[in-house]
Amino acid sequence: MPVVGLSGIIADSFLQTQGKPMGFTTKQIHAGVTPDPVTGAILTPIYQSTTFVQDSVDQYLSKGYSYSRSGNPTVKALELKIAALENGLSCTCYSTGMAAEQVVFQAALSAGDHAIVSDVAYGGTYRLATKIYSRFGVDFSFVDTANPEAVRAAIRPNTKLIFTETPANPTLKLTPIAAISEIARKHGILHAVDNTFLTPYFQRPLELGANISVHSTTKYFDGHNATTGGAVIVDSKELEEKVRFHQNATGVIMSPFVAWLTLQGTKTLSLRIERQSENAQVVAEFLEKHPKVQQVRYPGLKNFPQHALAKEQASGFGAMLWFEVKGGVKAGKKLMDSVKLCTLAENLGSVETLITHPVTMTHAVMAPAERERVGITDGLVRLSVGLEDVEDLVDDLREALDKL
Numbered sequence: 001m002p003v004v005g006l007s008g009i010i011a012d013s014f015l016q017t018q019g020k021p022m023g024f025t026t027k028q029i030h031a032g033v034t035p036d037p038v039t040g041a042i043l044t045p046i047y048q049s050t051t052f053v054q055d056s057v058d059q060y061l062s063k064g065y066s067y068s069r070s071g072n073p074t075v076k077a078l079e080l081k082i083a084a085l086e087n088g089l090s091c092t093c094y095s096t097g098m099a100a101e102q103v104v105f106q107a108a109l110s111a112g113d114h115a116i117v118s119d120v121a122y123g124g125t126y127r128l129a130t131k132i133y134s135r136f137g138v139d140f141s142f143v144d145t146a147n148p149e150a151v152r153a154a155i156r157p158n159t160k161l162i163f164t165e166t167p168a169n170p171t172l173k174l175t176p177i178a179a180i181s182e183i184a185r186k187h188g189i190l191h192a193v194d195n196t197f198l199t200p201y202f203q204r205p206l207e208l209g210a211n212i213s214v215h216s217t218t219k220y221f222d223g224h225n226a227t228t229g230g231a232v233i234v235d236s237k238e239l240e241e242k243v244r245f246h247q248n249a250t251g252v253i254m255s256p257f258v259a260w261l262t263l264q265g266t267k268t269l270s271l272r273i274e275r276q277s278e279n280a281q282v283v284a285e286f287l288e289k290h291p292k293v294q295q296v297r298y299p300g301l302k303n304f305p306q307h308a309l310a311k312e313q314a315s316g317f318g319a320m321l322w323f324e325v326k327g328g329v330k331a332g333k334k335l336m337d338s339v340k341l342c343t344l345a346e347n348l349g350s351v352e353t354l355i356t357h358p359v360t361m362t363h364a365v366m367a368p369a370e371r372e373r374v375g376i377t378d379g380l381v382r383l384s385v386g387l388e389d390v391e392d393l394v395d396d397l398r399e400a401l402d403k404l
């Protein structure tokens, strides 16, 4: 039986105790959890307790926990599991993906600092930077991080963080992680990567040189549209201390119940995203050939502008794609209202296929000119391909396209 558990042994020890590295799927099931020592329960219990009784004033924290804002055993089990999956030094978990991003900003930036952020990223990242952190004296440049030269040119003496999202929501533009990490390290700047779209099953930014990997666990880790959560995985003790400090100080830790649900979802992560990606490839190829489709973008299509980079830095293409139909915005909206199986909703990464209109939903916060500049067009339809039988998904889309 795996021996990594709430004792706090980190992911690496787990790998070493087995003599050889374990596969991702084995780790996603076993890392971070041990049978409950009192009852033998195979699942880590939901430690729904605000506080933890101390043995004595002189033996404070002898069992490792004091108060659930600072740390909780169920949350800890998930943190150990995700650290093992990303091959990171440690992981901390949060109430949402935005809380996780916020902690990265707080750990890296102070008033007077400058940060470079991918010009295409989740709308909430743009909002966090422009509407909140800019008020506290941090300067942001939104840069085409697909282009290392543009990143190099944007660096200032006070640049402290490069925050990239790859593949980016919703255009799927890729950032070359290794190239940007190299530039960042040369200048003593932290590189954080939002790895939500591919998960550590397909892409591990820390192995490519980044310092921080960030997730909205709301998406593929949960996978069932049941929770909101986030995770930050780091590569150094110094960063671990900083993010743990902010996790406690700002009160954004994940709840024990959400951690418990996410622990269960994570056990099937590789199987879900693998099949969802296969489905996405089939759907993309179907859309590509359909006469009513203007264009489709999926990293697994040979004509995807960064197809070679997708193959180089990740072991799979993911399950997100976007397309535009002929007839512009009006036709796109009609399609989104006509599909039956593809559900019109925000969120992504779940077993249910979700169809989203970024301009009115996930990226409504961006200024129209800014959206246009980075290719988020009014007619862009985003599809998070789920786990349904792919023939049913294709039939659903075909029926809706035929009505246009």
Ligand SMILES: Cc1ncc(COP(=O)(O)O)c(C=O)c1O
Residues within 6 Å of the ligand: 096, 097, 098, 099, 122, 124, 165, 169, 194, 196, 197, 215, 216, 217, 218, 228, 229, 230, 347, 362
């Ligand atoms: C790429 C990406 N990062 C971060 C977030 C924010 O995550 P959450 O909604 O869990 O706060 C999202 C949400 O859609 C996202 O798509």
